[in-house]
Amino acid sequence: MKYLSSLTLAALVLLSACSGGVKKSDKTQNEPTTMFSGAKGEVKLMTLDPGHFHSALVQKTMYDQVDPVVYVFAPDGEDVKDHLKRIEGFNTRAENPTSWEEKVYTGDDFFEKMISEKPGNVMMTAGNNAKKTDYIYKTIEAGINVLADKPMVITPDKFPMLEKAFQLADEKGVMLYDVMTERHEITTMLQRELSQLPEVFGKLLVGTEENPAITKESVHHFFKYVSGSALKRPAWFFDTEQQGEGIVDVNTHLVDLIQWEAFPEVILSKSDVEIVSAKRWTTDLTPEMFKKVTYLDEYPEYLQKDVDNNVLKVYCNGEINYKLKGIYAKASVIWNFQAPEGAADTHYSIMRGEKCNLVIQQGEKEGYKPKLYIESTSGDIQEFAGSLYNAVEGLSAKYPGISVEKIGDKKWALNIPAEYNVGHEAHFGQITEKYLKYLAEGKLPEWEVPNMLVKYYTTTEGMKAAMK
Template identity: 45%
Template structure:
């Protein structure tokens, strides 16, 4: 498919392209560039309109099905009857798309979500060109990538541009409440010291290759199943889990990967997919040559999709695990389990069949001291001032926190929330120092964990 000026949807363009918009206001707008969108997360950044962002987006990418899929999603956002967007995508597809992007500088923020093999190179090119970067996770999948990423953070500081990754899970209400509750001593007590076998913080995330996104079956590129291009679970999904652990425990405290992290062990294992399943996910009739090393008997590909990393951060034991299956159970979806172990209670998120596959958060009491239930009720009443509508439901020796629907914004909506956070950084001209330190620390954990992982 050829693109020149690709005008999507029937609606009028947003204010930034309206002749009545003052020139000064238009110049102050953030202008997005989308670079090689090979993952649907690139489109989710644009699923809703964000004030302050120009409706013209410049896209630099090779021609092919990945670009077509991206444009199709943007088009669906423009064409929907409720709250349509008004994006105008200006697309360049020459073989020199990366160099062209850096030379043109037609935007102030480069959005990168695609093949992870090239991501650190894309980040470095954009930063060296003096452009801000908002990158999907993971920003690094090997120890070599980690060194490149560190250099990009140094360059970003020198050039006064902002480099940041998209951490959507901090916007999930159950994760927010878990963080709040582990800092309520009357409810949680102190952190349990934890061990490798029974860590203080344990997080497990289960994902599925065959799924629906924005109401349509997600078509994944074949390279998604190649660990040298996508990375496996330790360096991919575990990026979110490690980020959550550090954010819950330390909030805005800066971590130093050289002094605060002690890696213990890591394991990885594979998920088998039949050729039929692979076809349903990718549309490919055969396994590509780059996956031949993982193909058994010509009919099954063993995907390097699962991994666990064990480590201590400032002496606190953490275990992060990510798993991939072909398809969710009937009526189910991706799931999340997280437990923070305290001396008075465990704060637990569950997202299984009992929860109808929706994340729910529980306070599971350990304490038998008099007045503990009153302390729990008082803590929730206090938090309800910040998160209106949350209440307690007593269930034997645990309490379930009832969360109103308006606080359950959902995964796809979280991308807009991350973008709004990034917009605030752009206004102040700086990503907070603790965020930079903790991004570097996070990618050290994942890439070094991957390097030490043993195959099960």
């Protein structure tokens, strides 16, 4: 790990400019730009204030298109030190070690230094969300591409700034994209595939508030293991003014999946969203729990506002019931402190169709691994079964090795080969590969930007409703 002086960074700016730095473009994000070609090492990565372990997971693997030298701009402290330890762990692991070289600037003016000297052409940010929307906007304004971990915005009042950031990205010819790893989870991918087959699924039902057409529920845990080690969380992670409430944080993934599955590649707009109801509630942490996950003996001063009788109350749980293009949907997130022995984070999802329900469960029965079930609601079971087996056989051309197994009178399980279950951490490499592909092509799919905005409109309007 090397620490740079201002003079060194200034020199690197000139080198970056000579080797394919950011160029302005009159073209929109839906039209190709000439910024990247896919050449080796042309992407110069900058990591901004890496307070969340997701910032390191982007670098768990190497990419030909990305220069191995990465510029880190952050305030001095435990967050950046922990980040560098994770990168060093990737570099020194026995199997497939990486070869990143981190060049670090930790002055108080870290953000201003990054913007003024620009040694890179892509900024990655995953950390404290309090200033994230401002950071995104100003980075785009400086003509730098941005890959941002979710959420891009955590309060309704900042949503207009995010809208302006996307508009500015369009004008500048740079690419703003968020990290939606859950689109790469195999059961979700196959749930989406099956929902697009009328002979199996029919049409997505309209549903009701009590019985939505599509539901996504996620259970997470503050104490967990990442890359084989107990995860240390920064104290600010428990401050919703810095991390964001659960209804606008993890729910970002769930709302994204609802849009991605129910209306694949359909351009959505804010007018398609109607918030029906929303709620929020706390997870309570004792001082002992807090110490176990932060290694701190006391709550910092900024958390005292959320402490009641020495118990920290974190508004990390939330639920949004809404309609999207007239279809009822529900997205809810729950945070527990620690999973029971042998358990893990879980995901539940159901899509209700005219002919069947497509259900993802990840409980004890599934060994806490996601499993996709098909529940027939059709009157003619034999006809449905024939359609289902034919459909899975057809999908096996794209996903070799998958098969379907009958486990009840009207219920089947989709068997998926183990090699497709690459795990959450690997999804960061997959989404980074996709982003690099989009950079080389010079454009995002035409539905991505409008749908990102609809996603964050839904989460922030949901928070607004829950606060009433």
